[in-house]
Amino acid sequence: MQALFQYNWLIREDWYQWCEDVAEEELLLARTGGVGGILHTLFHIIDVEWSWIRLLQGKPDFQESFEEHNSLQKVRGLDAKFRVEVEEFVRNWDVGMESNLLHDSFPDGRTEIFTWGEVMRHVIAHEIHHIGQISVWAREIGKKPISANFIRRGIIPLPEQNK
Numbered sequence: 001m002q003a004l005f006q007y008n009w010l011i012r013e014d015w016y017q018w019c020e021d022v023a024e025e026e027l028l029l030a031r032t033g034g035v036g037g038i039l040h041t042l043f044h045i046i047d048v049e050w051s052w053i054r055l056l057q058g059k060p061d062f063q064e065s066f067e068e069h070n071s072l073q074k075v076r077g078l079d080a081k082f083r084v085e086v087e088e089f090v091r092n093w094d095v096g097m098e099s100n101l102l103h104d105s106f107p108d109g110r111t112e113i114f115t116w117g118e119v120m121r122h123v124i125a126h127e128i129h130h131i132g133q134i135s136v137w138a139r140e141i142g143k144k145p146i147s148a149n150f151i152r153r154g155i156i157p158l159p160e161q162n163k
Contacts, residue, residue, distance in 0.1 A: 001120055003155050005090045008127045010153055012079070014146040015042065015134060019072050026141060028070065034133045040066050041134055043075050045127045050082040052123050053089050056102055056116055093120070 019027055019038065027039040035044045043066050051061045069078050098117035105111045114122075128148075135145035 001093050001117075001124075002090055004124045005086075006155050007150055007153065008124060008131075009083070009087075010155070011131055011146060011148065012042070012045065012127070015131070016072065016076055016079075018138070018143070018146055022141070022143065024071065027072065031133075031137050031140075033136075034130060036066070038134055038137055039070065039072060039075060041130050043069055043078070045130050046075065046079045046082055048126055049123050050086055052119050053086045055104065056100075056119060057089060 019042075022038070024039075027037060029037045030040075031037050034041050043064075047064050051063075054061050064078065069075050098115060100116040102114045102116060102119055103111050104114065131146075131148065135148070138145040
């Protein structure tokens with residue numbers, strides 16, 4: 001579990017660096033599919049990750065406003081702020097938490113029940129899905145997207161005898 005979160009965070013940082021060479025107007029431009037443009041999608045990824053982790057911790061969730069974080073610097077700042085809490089939770093994850101239950105209640109009174117493992121995998125897959133959208137948009141503006149390779153990132157080190 002931790003390795004896939006680490007992968008997502010590395011890819012996200014690569015995308016932030018990629019964004020540094022793109023005009024802000026291009027990053028903010030609404031695109032077909034997704035939640036908006038490139039920057040809004042990165043914001044959405046961060047917000048969703050943090051929201052689900054807070055729910056698993058039994059903490060209240062509240063929605064951040066993209067209008068208050070509509071620059072690369074502000075999105076990176078929000079990510080850094082939220083990452084502290086998310087990373088601590090992910091770092092302390094163990095297999096015994098897999099089957100814990102989350103009762104997710106809605107304003108209309110409905111409740112859905114998920115295992116924590118299911119939620120964690122949803123958060124991972126959610127980011128990978130949206131990063132794929134950003135990759136398509138990168139090509140549409142004539143820029144090479146970030147590599148999505150898991151290998152060659154050093155996330156899972158080789159055992160000493162295999163080096």
